[in-house]
Amino acid sequence: MNGFGDAFAAAFALIVGFDADLVEIVGLSLRVTLSATLFACLLGFPLGAVLAVGRFRGRGALTVFVNALMGLPPVVVGLIVYMMLSRTGPFGTLGLLYTPTAMIIAQTILVTPIVAALARQTVADLDAEYYETLHSMGARAGARMRTLLWDGRFALMTAALAGMGRALAEVGAVMIVGGNIDHVTRVMTTAIALETSRGELALALGLGIVLMALSLALNALVMGARLSGARLAHA
Amino acid sequence: MLRLVTSSAAPDSTIRLERISLRRGGRDVLDGLDLSIPRHGITAIMGPNGAGKSLALRVMANLVRPDTGAVIHGLTDPQDIALVFQKPVLLRRTVRANLRHALAIYGVPRRERRERLGELLDFGRLAAIADSPARALSGGEQQRVAMVRALAARPRLLLLDEPTASLDPQATAAIEALIRGAAHSGATVVLVTHDRGQATRLADHIRFLHKGMLAEAAPADQFFLAPKSPEAQAYFDGKLLL
Numbered sequence: 001m002n003g004f005g006d007a008f009a010a011a012f013a014l015i016v017g018f019d020a021d022l023v024e025i026v027g028l029s030l031r032v033t034l035s036a037t038l039f040a041c042l043l044g045f046p047l048g049a050v051l052a053v054g055r056f057r058g059r060g061a062l063t064v065f066v067n068a069l070m071g072l073p074p075v076v077v078g079l080i081v082y083m084m085l086s087r088t089g090p091f092g093t094l095g096l097l098y099t100p101t102a103m104i105i106a107q108t109i110l111v112t113p114i115v116a117a118l119a120r121q122t123v124a125d126l127d128a129e130y131y132e133t134l135h136s137m138g139a140r141a142g143a144r145m146r147t148l149l150w151d152g153r154f155a156l157m158t159a160a161l162a163g164m165g166r167a168l169a170e171v172g173a174v175m176i177v178g179g180n181i182d183h184v185t186r187v188m189t190t191a192i193a194l195e196t197s198r199g200e201l202a203l204a205l206g207l208g209i210v211l212m213a214l215s216l217a218l219n220a221l222v223m224g225a226r227l228s229g230a231r232l233a234h235a
Numbered sequence: 236m237l238r239l240v241t242s243s244a245a246p247d248s249t250i251r252l253e254r255i256s257l258r259r260g261g262r263d264v265l266d267g268l269d270l271s272i273p274r275h276g277i278t279a280i281m282g283p284n285g286a287g288k289s290l291a292l293r294v295m296a297n298l299v300r301p302d303t304g305a306v307i308h309g310l311t312d313p314q315d316i317a318l319v320f321q322k323p324v325l326l327r328r329t330v331r332a333n334l335r336h337a338l339a340i341y342g343v344p345r346r347e348r349r350e351r352l353g354e355l356l357d358f359g360r361l362a363a364i365a366d367s368p369a370r371a372l373s374g375g376e377q378q379r380v381a382m383v384r385a386l387a388a389r390p391r392l393l394l395l396d397e398p399t400a401s402l403d404p405q406a407t408a409a410i411e412a413l414i415r416g417a418a419h420s421g422a423t424v425v426l427v428t429h430d431r432g433q434a435t436r437l438a439d440h441i442r443f444l445h446k447g448m449l450a451e452a453a454p455a456d457q458f459f460l461a462p463k464s465p466e467a468q469a470y471f472d473g474k475l476l477l
């Protein structure tokens with residue numbers, strides 16, 4: 001492979017030809033990232049709601065803790081999950097290290113604090129507006145949280161997409177717990193890192209272009225969610 | 236000391252506030268307020284801005300805990316009391332979904348909700364806008380939804396805080412019709428209003444508040460013929476300042 005132009009041409013050929021390796025890698029990336037985002041939302045939305053409207057000791061400390069976790073370096077998460085899942089670790093017998101499941105676990109840990117912190121803010125803002133109305137209706141805590149989460153759905157969708165963007169672009173955690181094994185745990189970011197270091201720029205560039213396109217699409221979805229929410233007067 | 240008493244010992248009044256005091260911003264914004272709301276009919280609470288009318292309503296609705304005094308009523312279920320605010324806060328959903336949500340909160344069994352929903356949409360003349368996003372509606376329509384939502388609880392005490400303050404005459408008339416309907420179906424209605432015409436049209440009883448205290452309590456016809464308290468006289472002469 002010589003020259004920039006050749007690399008681009010080869011990359012586009014891989015994309016438009018639906019190259020089998022490229023499709024497999026993109027597919028696994030999406031599977032891991034979408035699964036992690038789904039689990040992060042299932043954990044993060046209720047956690048954010050509880051932090052926003054719950055009245056219990058330690059709520060402030062827990063909020064600070066969750067906000068701090070937002071800045072967790074992916075390699076550190078990767079390291080911790082690696083130690084948990086390695087043969088000598090507490091969950092070693094499960095044999096999950098170097099599997100997509102390990103990658104989903106690591107990314108779930110990365111994304112949950114983001115989703116939870118954004119959900120907390122969304123729900124807290126709405127609660128300030130709805131507090132008297134819901135209380136005067138006699139709504140209990142559980143019903144109040146469900147109401148606030150549903151009415152914050154467009155902002156929460158934005159939170160989920162932001163979390164997904166982080167997972168999709170992340171390389172450190174999935175590299176450590178997945179091991180970048182060909183046909184098993186190789187995803188876009190780890191493949192780009194490897195192929196670039198090997199000088200195989202065509203596949204690296206092809207994956208890079210797909211990754212960029214997906215990031216742009218995610219951002220467009222975020223804007224779309226905001227705009228349609230506003231237009232429907234639901235936001 | 237604060238006493239919250241639940242008793243049906245006073246059949247002629249639905250709710251009674253006794254010597255209620257409430258400090259806000261370093262002063263007593265309710266200052267030994269005595270207020271009794273007759274069981275039957277519509278009671279209008281009047282008084283200048285800042286007199287404590289909204290806070291008195293919130294105390295009755297159990298949204299604000301006074302510092303001292305007693306709130307006495309025989310209403311055991313939180314849903315016996317409903318409150319409508321001057322600026323309605325509707326959920327970010329359709330009108331239909333707002334009412335369905337309220338019925339769920341009020342514990343109406345699932346199989347009854349559809350029928351109740353139909354009744355409520357009819358009662359509030361909301362059928363044509365049932366599937367519109369509630370917050371995209373006009374102020375008058377939103378307030379109608381808020382009224383119907385409050386009535387979905389079938390409350391025994393309906394508290395209304397200046398429900399028509401920012402509405403045009405037509406929307407005001409629609410809200411007043413709903414208020415009459417609620418009173419007709421047996422609910423005790425408390426209406427905070429600045430609108431003398433509205434009080435004349437609707438109210439059976441008047442409570443006039445000034446500086447967190449009761450200045451005058453009278454039947455409406457008597458009150459509008461000639462208010463006895465100097466505060467109410469000054470207010471209607473446009474001279475009362477807080």
Ligand SMILES: Nc1ncnc2c1ncn2[C@@H]1O[C@H](COP(=O)(O)OP(=O)(O)O)[C@@H](O)[C@H]1O
Binds near residue numbers: 282283284286289290
């Ligand atoms: N949180 C608060 N902090 C300070 N002052 C307050 C607070 N809430 C109400 N007040 C004051 O209490 C007085 C009574 O308020 P309100 O009941 O709203 O009067 P209104 O009769 O106009 O409805 C007003 O002077 C208001 O400024």
Ligand SMILES: [Mg+2]
Binds near residue numbers: 288289290396
């Ligand atoms: Mg007021």
